[in-house]
Amino acid sequence: MQLVCANSHLLAQSPAREIAFLSDIHLQDVYADLHSEDFKGVNNPRTGKFATIRTMKSQLNSTRLFNENYFAFIAALEDLKKKGIQLVVLPGDFTDDGQPMNVLALQKILDQYAKEAGMRFFLTTGNHDPVKPFGGVAGKSDFLGVDGSAQTIAGSVELYNSPSAAISDQVNYWGYSEITQALAAHGFFPSEKDIFWAHPFQELNYDNYNFDQAQASSKLENRVFPAGDSGLFIPDASYVVEPVDGIWLLALDGNVYTHSGNKTDGNWKGSSVGFNQAAIHKKHQLDWIKKVSDEAEKRGKTLISFSHYPLVEFHDGASDEMKSLFGSRKFQLERVPSTQTSELYAKAGIKIHFAGHMHINDTGLFQDQTTNTMYNIQVPSLAAFPPAYKTLKTTNPSQFEIETISLTEVDHMNEFFDLYRMEHRWLLEKQDPGIWDSTILASKDYLEYTRNHLLELTKSRFIPSDWPENLVSLLTAMSNDELIAWSKMTAEEGTLFLDEILKSFDLTNKESASIIDDFYLLKNGDEIGKKLIPEERINFYEELLETISQKSESNETSLNTQLLQFFGIFNKLFHSLPSDHFSIDLKNNTIKKIQD
Known part of the structure; x- marks a missing residue:
């Protein structure tokens, strides 16, 4: 691998296809209708609307924001609209835990920009959407309450031992079926606008592609695989799509779930490890990836892979040293793809891969002992530092220009700051040890x-x-x-x-x-x-x-x-x-x- 510098754009001499990658949005509907008699939100004097937001205390103990990232997502889409970029990839964690209120809010936003700006969206699932393959009862204990305290909202009274808990089915987990159906127009299923679309459990038949046949084959019940030796089957939402001539987007569903007990008890355990586990539990994907990459090369297609999970080490080669100094369970180091994992996917034919999950900005490179080379592009989160998205321009299957666009100015970023001040006063009065530093509310911009x-x-x-x-x-x-x-x-x-x-x-x-x-x-x-x-x-x-x-x-x-x-x-x-x-x-x- 050779590293050199360039003073001009590689692709400036010829027209390029451009794709945007917006990862780890963790969208939460900040003005949701909870359909609850117990709690309708906190009245926000700035807007006159009832805010359904999480506490600042919760945000400052999480690796992601829950509230302001809603406005960051809109800002990113507006930026893409101005630039005329119409192909947009969302590599997972597009919602915060796949609840109905959040999935439907995302659906509304995507449908709006598809209609008004002609955008096409292509999604793949992350570990926060869905949390469990078939959904389940859920809740959160850290919504902001009307007096500044924390408000619990749950899908069932049995979930929390709290007499003040508000009951709402809008915070339950949705599973693959509900999420993919709500977002069916955005990659999970074929569209008449696509030149080609296929999933791992059907034959790759490009020459005789037929939309009606693809649509019939794409039903989720046709896209399942056995969950270990449990006798149960779970969906794999992977797909390959050609939205414009010559570009193949390969969406890899890297979610892994294990199960104990029977299916009806909902005893599913999700894994956020990524391809170290997927390489074991989703071996069918590797065979399919090889077929897709061979077909793309044969036909001169530009193959761009994306998933929620990285395929290459993402600490600039320092992960082993970090394990030695800090411990193998620190810094989320268990999520680092092993050399063996990277080798499997590089050998299957992936050369350029976009990933999220880690909320970092990074470029990783893997080369095996033969001729296989794979680049892993880590897309930052819109809900954490650095808040940014990436764009890719390409003119042929081997040349790419990648740019990282930071979100500095975000309209409405301070819309909930007065409500946070109310929360801060409540924590101060209660002498809560979790009181946070209010100077964050003096931030001049989103960055x-x-x-x-x-x-x-x-x-x-x-x-x-x-x-x-x-x-x-x-x-x-x-x-x-x-x-x-x-x-x-x-x-x-x-x-x-x-x-x-x-x-x-x-x-x-x-x-x-x-x-x-x-x-x-x-x-x-x-x-x-x-x-x-x-x-x-x-x-x-x-x-x-x-x-x-x-x-x-x-x-x-x-x-x-x-x-x-x-x-x-x-x-x-x-x-x-x-x-x-x-x-x-x-x-x-x-x-x-x-x-x-």
Whole structure:
């Protein structure tokens, strides 16, 4: 693989097809009709409407927003409308847990933009839609109540032991049948507008394609496979579609569910691991992918794969080091595709794959021992930092230009801020230990809002749950000069030096270090996050990392070794493949950063 830079667009000389990828929207209807006598929402004086939103406390303890992302989704669609981009892919988690109120809200929005802007939407399922293959009773205990407290809403009185719970069937889980039928016009089933459409359980018969036959075959009961040895069958919503001449979109349903008991008891367990599990439980997909990729190559089609789940390691090659330092169950590392998994899907013929799930911006590359190469493009979430979507332009099956569009200005972003202030006052009065930092409400735009969300999440959740305490203390206590001095010491000198620093440091200090904050900017935002790090810190990191790269790690378990491991990880995140605006040439096997 060759990495080079380009000063002009690779595809500027010829007309290109353009596709947008909007992932992990986690849409929740913020003004839903709950059809409930117990609770109709919180009156929002700004709009005169009743808001059905989650608490800010809940948002700041989650890796995603629940409320403002509704407006971010609309902003992204408006941006696409202005740009005239009409092919739009949603790689899963398009709703927040697949409840009727959220699926129907998404349906309304997609139908509107399809009608008014001529957009075509192509969806695949994520682990939040559906949560269980056949649905079930569900609820949430963190909606915002009328006085600022948390309001429980459930589909059944038995679900929560709470006399104040509101009952609404709009928060139950929908399964594959209900979700795909509601969104039938958006990829899950064939459309007369498509040139070709097929699913894994039918023959690929391109020359004799017939829409009526495809439609009859596409019924969900024809698209099922056995769930282990349970004797039960569950749907696979995968499909391949040719919406415009020459472009094949391969939608892979990577959801995996296991079951114990009988089907009627609803005892299904979902997996968010992705293709490490799908490669085992959905082996039929691999055979089908090979057939699709062979057919696409034979016919000169541009094959673009997408799924909710990544197919390549997404920490710039640092995942093994992260497991060693932090532990294999931290940082969602169990979701990292293994080398064996990547090899299976690359061998099946996937060369360029768009994924979500991780809420990060990243480009990953896998090459096996033969000629197989696969690029994994991580699409950020619209509900987290960095809030962005990606576009792909292509003129032929081997050349692609990919651009990441950040959402900075989002209309109505502060629509619920007065309601959050009411919540904050309630928490203050109750002396609730979960009270949050209200300075987030001073965010000037959506990009800053999501960054502040990440900063708060880092301090309150990530550091306490994922990080060794002494490592946090060192990164908090050490000055830049001390880090540079340490980087030039021997292992023995470094260990003694770090021990002395810890002795004089107040371990009760819970403030996060700027280095840790920068680490998350890089891990989650890649090039987008790097642009937000001040230039003087960038220069400091370049000097520090250059010195550390000349040091060798010791096998000893010590603070010195931990710090070396951390900066080894940091170095890989700091020097990553292009992820903001770049081109990929599969024929010449090059990836080029495009200088805007």
